[in-house]
Amino acid sequence: EIVMTQSPATLSVSPGERVTLSCRASQSFSGTLAWYQQKPGRAPRLLIYGASTRATDIPARFSGSESGTEFTLTISSLQSEDFAVYYCQQYSRWPITFGQGTRLEIK
Amino acid sequence: EVQLLESGGGLVQPGESLRLTCATSGFTFTTFAMAWVRQAPGKGLEWVSAISGSGTVTYYADSVKGRFTISRDNSKNTVYMQMNSLRVEDTARYYCANSVGRGGLRFDNWGQGTQLTVSS
Numbered sequence: 160e161i162v163m164t165q166s167p168a169t170l171s172v173s174p175g176e177r178v179t180l181s182c183r184a185s186q187s188f189s190g191t192l193a194w195y196q197q198k199p200g201r202a203p204r205l206l207i208y209g210a211s212t213r214a215t216d217i218p219a220r221f222s223g224s225e226s227g228t229e230f231t232l233t234i235s236s237l238q239s240e241d242f243a244v245y246y247c248q249q250y251s252r253w254p255i256t257f258g259q260g261t262r263l264e265i266k
Numbered sequence: 267e268v269q270l271l272e273s274g275g276g277l278v279q280p281g282e283s284l285r286l287t288c289a290t291s292g293f294t295f296t297t298f299a300m301a302w303v304r305q306a307p308g309k310g311l312e313w314v315s316a317i318s319g320s321g322t323v324t325y326y327a328d329s330v331k332g333r334f335t336i337s338r339d340n341s342k343n344t345v346y347m348q349m350n351s352l353r354v355e356d357t358a359r360y361y362c363a364n365s366v367g368r369g370g371l372r373f374d375n376w377g378q379g380t381q382l383t384v385s386s
Contacts, residue, residue, distance in 0.1 A: 203373070
């Protein structure tokens with residue numbers, strides 16, 4: 160099983176800041192990684208797939224990248240609506256696995 | 267507009283059975299894989315099961331293998347999850363999701379979920 164480790168668990172940031180969330184895989188794979196945003200009481204929403212492709216209607220301030228087993232979600236300028244929990248997910252091998260999530264909170 | 271609507275959750279006792287239903291609309295159902303993902307209270311996301319567009323191929327997490335069965339009725343645009351021998355640790359909100367992309371199972375669209383509580 161591929162274990163996905165997200166860091167940090169919680170990140171306190173101010174609106175307008177640039178933020179980078181990390182997701183590290185226990186085994187190497189390429190491209191088959193997604194990022195989701197989840198707000199309280201809501202279903203997750205797909206942000207990024209293929210490690211770097213924005214999903215439909217996702218603002219350009221969200222971007223994804225990969226380097227080896229390290230995957231990164233960057234939000235260029237945080238908006239108030241971006242404070243949420245973010246999950247990464249690998250879909251390279253079964254079983255599909257998620258990271259434990261990173262909570263973005265207002266500083 | 268893609269819509270996924272889960273139903274069938276509730277409160278059951280350990281060892282009992284329940285069937286979840288996910289009714290869909292707004293996309294070509296038979297073309298795409300479907301999946302169930304759950305989230306225990308205050309916890310992260312856990313993939314549970316997936317089924318191919320034709321319904322001939324299924325996958326399960328080890329935690330539910332042998333107890334849960336995923337199926338689909340392509341004539342009704344609906345996917346099901348039959349859950350047997352339920353355990354307290356199955357308590358979670360169960361989300362239905364579709365995967366409309368190529369190259370693996372990402373979850374493009376999600377329902378709002380249905381809550382399952384297993385408790386004596």
